[in-house]
Amino acid sequence: MRDEAGLPESFLSPLFEPAVARAIASVVDATGELEAAEAALIARAVASRRQEFSTGRRLARRLLAARGIAPGPILRDDDRVPIWPTGITGSISHSREFAVVALCDASACFGVGVDVEPDEPVKPGIERHVCTSAERAWLDGFDQDEAERGRRVKLFFSAKEAVYKAFYPRVRVFWGFHDVTLELDEAGGRFRAALPQSADRRHAEGRFVRGHGTLVCGVLAP
Numbered sequence: 001m002r003d004e005a006g007l008p009e010s011f012l013s014p015l016f017e018p019a020v021a022r023a024i025a026s027v028v029d030a031t032g033e034l035e036a037a038e039a040a041l042i043a044r045a046v047a048s049r050r051q052e053f054s055t056g057r058r059l060a061r062r063l064l065a066a067r068g069i070a071p072g073p074i075l076r077d078d079d080r081v082p083i084w085p086t087g088i089t090g091s092i093s094h095s096r097e098f099a100v101v102a103l104c105d106a107s108a109c110f111g112v113g114v115d116v117e118p119d120e121p122v123k124p125g126i127e128r129h130v131c132t133s134a135e136r137a138w139l140d141g142f143d144q145d146e147a148e149r150g151r152r153v154k155l156f157f158s159a160k161e162a163v164y165k166a167f168y169p170r171v172r173v174f175w176g177f178h179d180v181t182l183e184l185d186e187a188g189g190r191f192r193a194a195l196p197q198s199a200d201r202r203h204a205e206g207r208f209v210r211g212h213g214t215l216v217c218g219v220l221a222p
C-alpha cells in the first residue's frame with residue numbers, strides 16, 4: 001500500500017507509538033481547500049509557501065477527520081504555532097517535496113514534534129551552528145567522508161527542530177541549537193535529547209526514519 005506521497009504506508013510507522021496519528025503527502029497546490037481565514041494567512045506568500053501551507057492543512061484536516069473532528073480552520077498564534085482543536089496537540093513540517101503532520105490527544109501527551117528534510121548533507125559551515133562540542137566529538141569518531149558527516153549533521157538539525165516543536169508550544173522559551181545536546185542511536189533510529197532548564201524535564205526521546213531521499217524526525221513528550 002502507498003500513501004498520498006507515493007511512499008509505502010509503513011514509512012512513518014516507526015516514528016511514533018500508535019497513539020500518535022501521522023501522515024505524509026507530496027506538496028501540491030491545495031489552496032482551493034483552505035478555509036477563508038487560513039487563506040488570509042498566506043495571501044501574500046510566494047507560490048511554494050502557499051503550496052506547503054495548504055498541503056499541511058489538508059493533511060492535518062484528514063487526520064482530524066479520522067478522529068471524528070469536524071473540519072475547521074487551523075490558524076496560528078503570534079509565535080506561528082498552529083492552533084489545534086480543543087483536546088488535540090500536533091505538529092506540521094514541510095520540505096520542498098513533502099508535508100508531514102503528527103497529532104495526538106492533548107490529554108495523553110505534553111507535546112509532539114515532527115520535522116521533514118531532504119536526506120542530504122548540510123551545506124559547509126552549518127555544523128558549528130547546529131552541533132554542540134559533545135556532538136562534534138561524537139562525529140569525529142567516525143571514519144567518514146564529508147558527505148556522510150554532512151548527513152549526520154542534517155540528522156542533528158532535523159532532530160533538534162522536532163524537539164523544539166514538541167516543547168515550544170508549552171514552554172514558550174526559545175531554544176537555540178546549542179541549548180539541546182543529542183545522543184544518536186543511528187542503527188536503532190532513535191535519539192535522546194538533553195534539554196535546557198526551561199523544559200519541565202531533563203530529557204526527551206525521539207525517533208527518525210530515512211528513505212526515499214527523505215529524513216523524518218519525531219518527538220513525543222509524554
Ligand SMILES: CC(C)(COP(=O)(O)OP(=O)(O)OC[C@H]1O[C@@H](n2cnc3c(N)ncnc32)[C@H](O)[C@@H]1OP(=O)(O)O)[C@@H](O)C(=O)NCCC(=O)NCCS
Nearest residue numbers: 053080081082092093094160161164165168175176177180
Ligand atoms: C519553528 C521551526 C522549528 C520550524 O521549522 P522550519 O524549518 O521553519 O519549517 P518546518 O516546515 O519544519 O515547520 C514549519 C511549521 O512549524 C510550525 N511551527 C512554526 N513555529 C512553531 C513553533 N514555535 N513551535 C511549534 N511549531 C511551530 C508551523 O506549523 C509551521 O508550518 P505552517 O506555518 O505551515 O503552519 C523553526 O522555524 C525555528 O524557529 N527554529 C529555531 C529553533 C530551533 O529549531 N531550535 C533547535 C534547538 S531545540
